[in-house]
Amino acid sequence: MNFFTTILGSGAALPTGNRRCAAQVLNINGFKLLLDCAEGTQDRIRYNHLRLQSINTVIISHLHGDHFFGLPGLLSTMHLCGRTEPMTVVAPRGAREVIETTFALTGNHIEYPIEWVEMDFAEGEQRVFENSRCIVDAFPIVHTVPTYGFRITEVPRGVNPARVYAYCCDTAYTESLLPHISGVHLLCLESTFANDLAELAETRQHLTAGQAGRLARLADAGQLLLTHISARYREPELLLQQAMEEFPNTILAADGMRIEIKR
Ligand SMILES: [Zn+2]
Ligand SMILES: [Zn+2]
Numbered sequence: 619m620n621f622f623t624t625i626l627g628s629g630a631a632l633p634t635g636n637r638r639c640a641a642q643v644l645n646i647n648g649f650k651l652l653l654d655c656a657e658g659t660q661d662r663i664r665y666n667h668l669r670l671q672s673i674n675t676v677i678i679s680h681l682h683g684d685h686f687f688g689l690p691g692l693l694s695t696m697h698l699c700g701r702t703e704p705m706t707v708v709a710p711r712g713a714r715e716v717i718e719t720t721f722a723l724t725g726n727h728i729e730y731p732i733e734w735v736e737m738d739f740a741e742g743e744q745r746v747f748e749n750s751r752c753i754v755d756a757f758p759i760v761h762t763v764p765t766y767g768f769r770i771t772e773v774p775r776g777v778n779p780a781r782v783y784a785y786c787c788d789t790a791y792t793e794s795l796l797p798h799i800s801g802v803h804l805l806c807l808e809s810t811f812a813n814d815l816a817e818l819a820e821t822r823q824h825l826t827a828g829q830a831g832r833l834a835r836l837a838d839a840g841q842l843l844l845t846h847i848s849a850r851y852r853e854p855e856l857l858l859q860q861a862m863e864e865f866p867n868t869i870l871a872a873d874g875m876r877i878e879i880k881r
Contacts, residue, residue, distance in 0.1 A: 808846035831864025
């Protein structure tokens with residue numbers, strides 16, 4: 619059974635030629651789920667040869683532009699291309715108002731149905747999506763605006779135990795994440811800064827590479843995937859090295875990379 623993610627954007631807030639802002643498409647036995655939707659995501663979907671209309675669910679971690687500003691364009695293009703299938707959008711409260719206001723004020727409209735799941739919970743974990751292929755549980759994480767992490771569990775077809783993927787982007791260092799990401803097979807964490815910028819990371823509520831590695835080690839994850847790399851790093855292998863000092867089984871995301879979730 620297929621379970622892999624395709625990285626559309628591995629950069630932080632400032633897009634560069636090599637690293638666009640946050641978006642990735644999870645493929646769970648053919649079911650495609652878009653995680654975050656930065657500006658330009660619809661272009662990156664096409665560039666990576668993924669069919670636009672095959673995406674039926676979008677999950678937004680928080681409303682910062684580098685995770686969200688691509689959504690009105692994506693939804694609008696799907697309408698222009700003749701979409702009739704419903705779309706599920708899981709997002710923090712406020713996203714629906716932004717999208718509906720944008721369409722109302724700009725004279726755009728979409729005719730296919732959108733099923734909104736707006737998240738607004740102070741603590742704890744909640745199930746926000748479930749179908750025959752996967753279960754998505756969301757939990758609040760620590761950032762400058764309300765932000766959620768996600769644990770995506772495949773629905774196994776057979777005797778093998780379910781594989782689990784976790785995505786936390788963006789977040790400050792907090793061990794309150796651990797109960798939610800414990801033992802996942804692939805853990806995708808933001809790694810905006812190198813270790814020498816720990817103070818800046820704390821101020822902006824992001825992780826350093828070393829902190830990401832430490833969280834992966836404490837969570838006993840199978841593998842760590844670093845993403846949300848600041849544009850300041852021309853040689854981001856430094857971040858990979860710093861994370862690997864804490865957690866050796868780490869890979870550094872790159873735009874276009876496809877990573878399988880392995881047992
Ligand atoms: Zn971000
Ligand atoms: Zn953010």
